[in-house]
Amino acid sequence: MTYRKRDYPLGDIRRHLETGPIVLVSAAYKGETAIMTMGWHMVMEFEPALIGCYMWTENHSRTLAQTSKECVINIPTVDLIDTVVKIGNSSSAEIDKFAAFGLTPVKAAKVGAPLIKECYANFECRLYDAKLARKYSLFVWEVVKAHVAISPKNPRTIHYRGHGEFTVAGQTISRRRLFKPEML
Amino acid sequence: MTYRKRDYPLGDIRRHLETGPIVLVSAAYKGETAIMTMGWHMVMEFEPALIGCYMWTENHSRTLAQTSKECVINIPTVDLIDTVVKIGNSSSAEIDKFAAFGLTPVKAAKVGAPLIKECYANFECRLYDAKLARKYSLFVWEVVKAHVAISPKNPRTIHYRGHGEFTVAGQTISRRRLFKPEML
Numbered sequence: 001m002t003y004r005k006r007d008y009p010l011g012d013i014r015r016h017l018e019t020g021p022i023v024l025v026s027a028a029y030k031g032e033t034a035i036m037t038m039g040w041h042m043v044m045e046f047e048p049a050l051i052g053c054y055m056w057t058e059n060h061s062r063t064l065a066q067t068s069k070e071c072v073i074n075i076p077t078v079d080l081i082d083t084v085v086k087i088g089n090s091s092s093a094e095i096d097k098f099a100a101f102g103l104t105p106v107k108a109a110k111v112g113a114p115l116i117k118e119c120y121a122n123f124e125c126r127l128y129d130a131k132l133a134r135k136y137s138l139f140v141w142e143v144v145k146a147h148v149a150i151s152p153k154n155p156r157t158i159h160y161r162g163h164g165e166f167t168v169a170g171q172t173i174s175r176r177r178l179f180k181p182e183m184l
Numbered sequence: 185m186t187y188r189k190r191d192y193p194l195g196d197i198r199r200h201l202e203t204g205p206i207v208l209v210s211a212a213y214k215g216e217t218a219i220m221t222m223g224w225h226m227v228m229e230f231e232p233a234l235i236g237c238y239m240w241t242e243n244h245s246r247t248l249a250q251t252s253k254e255c256v257i258n259i260p261t262v263d264l265i266d267t268v269v270k271i272g273n274s275s276s277a278e279i280d281k282f283a284a285f286g287l288t289p290v291k292a293a294k295v296g297a298p299l300i301k302e303c304y305a306n307f308e309c310r311l312y313d314a315k316l317a318r319k320y321s322l323f324v325w326e327v328v329k330a331h332v333a334i335s336p337k338n339p340r341t342i343h344y345r346g347h348g349e350f351t352v353a354g355q356t357i358s359r360r361r362l363f364k365p366e367m368l
Contacts, residue, residue: 012346018223019343019351020204039202042226044238044320052236052322054228078357085362132316136228138236140320154351159203159343161356162196164363167203167338170354172345173262178269179348 001079003120003149010049013146016075016121017051018043019169021157022084024074025055026105027064028113033105034092035116036061037084039160041073049143050128056137060092069127070111071141074119078156078168083118085164110145120155121148185263187304187333194233197330200259200305201235202227203353205341206268208258209237210289211248212297217289218276219300220245221268223344225257233327234312240321244276253311254295255325258303262340262352267302269348294329304339305332 017023025036040054051073055062065071076084083101090097098105098114105114108124115122125141132138149155158166176184201207209220224238235257239246249255260268267285274281282289282298289298292308299306309325316322333339342350360368 014223015346018204019345020202039198040227042236042238043224044322050320052226052320054226081357081359082362085359089362089364089367136234136236136324138228156354157351158357159353161203162199164360164368165356165358167341167353168355168357169343169351170340171352172349173265173342173352174347174349175265175269176348178266178273180273183273184348 001077001118005147005149008146008148010143010146011046013049013123013143014043014046016148017041019157020159021075022160022166024076024084024087024116024119025053025061025065025071026074026113026116027061027068027071029064029068032064033096033098033114034061034064035087035097036092037088044140048128051125051141051143053139053141054137055139066130066133068112070113071125072108072111072113072115073123073125073141074116075121075157077120078158080118081158081166084158108145115147121146185261185302189331189333192330192332194327194330195230197233197307197327198227198230200332201225203341204343205259206344206350208260208268208271208300208303209239209245209249209255210258210297210300211245211252211255213248213252216248217280217282217298218245218248219271219281220276221272228324232312235309235325235327237323237325238321239323250314250317252296254297255309256292256295256297256299257307257309257325258300259305259341261304262342264302265342265350268342292329299331304341305330
């Protein structure tokens with residue numbers, strides 16, 4: 001599937017990450033690229049737009065992202081589910097995952113890491129804080145540029161449940177009328 | 185809705201949190217209780233079972249949880265959606281949310297904070313690390329006891345998208361056959 005995308009306001013990326021989708025992290029350093037599958041992440045701040053990410057020492061993408069201090073967080077939809085699993089079950093130290101899995105690298109605007117064209121959204125990130133890397137494998141990234149598909153409005157993201165199972169994002173329900181204006 | 189629950193292995197709670205549901209955090213201190221709605225959280229470790237949680241200084245629940253060093257992370261399903269929003273749009277400093285919203289507090293096994301009976305799952309937590317509280321409002325909690333409903337196996341959890349909208353967990357898809365055994 002190919003999505004047409006537009007620039008997206010950084011203060012609003014929680015719309016696509018707070019729901020907890022599995023994401024693909026792409027990174028590059030000195031001509032080498034890597035992609036990892038990541039399920040442990042959280043929104044940490046609106047402005048700057050901070051995302052906390054668990055990136056394990058065994059992930060080759062972590063090495064490239066930590067060294068270059070840049071990465072891209074890409075959000076796949078259910079059409080990419082097999083690819084997501086294959087990326088999580090192979091190592092970028094051994095294969096070029098873009099070539100192996102038919103993904104298209106696209107030049108980012110502000111970072112050296114490539115966007116994954118086939119994903120619904122791409123968030124270009126710069127390293128904000130690596131102090132928690134040693135204790136928790138936790139990296140805090142600042143999103144500096146966001147690209148999100150124009151449609152559909154409600155993407156069928158996939159959410160990892162462990163044991164090889166995913167939940168697909170279903171129905172969207174609005175409860176806007178129950179919110180205080182300042183909470184929206 | 186009332187769920188029948190059983191003890192659940194701590195190393196497996198990612199099954200219910202990695203998907204990114206909105207959760208309710210309950211806390212208690214010196215006879216006072218509080219409940220907050222929380223969307224910014226992540227799994228951080230299997231063993232010990234660590235959960236990173238963004239708890240804002242304005243949340244009264246944060247004050248009680250930080251002081252007592254205990255809380256319960258409760259996972260609601262879509263039948264509680266209005267209650268979840270109302271909890272997020274009111275303050276425990278002003279009202280007793282259990283009474284105001286018809287929720288039933290249940291005594292926990294290992295912590296002083298009450299479980300919310302109407303939720304699908306309840307994770308009793310002890311404070312593991314508060315060093316990141318000042319800089320990031322981030323608290324690392326260790327789950328010390330887990331209670332999860334016996335059925336359904338695939339709960340209709342709700343996932344906050346901002347703007348007053350939620351996505352409901354839909355279809356479950358297994359891709360177990362594509363995983364290496366050691367990745368399951």
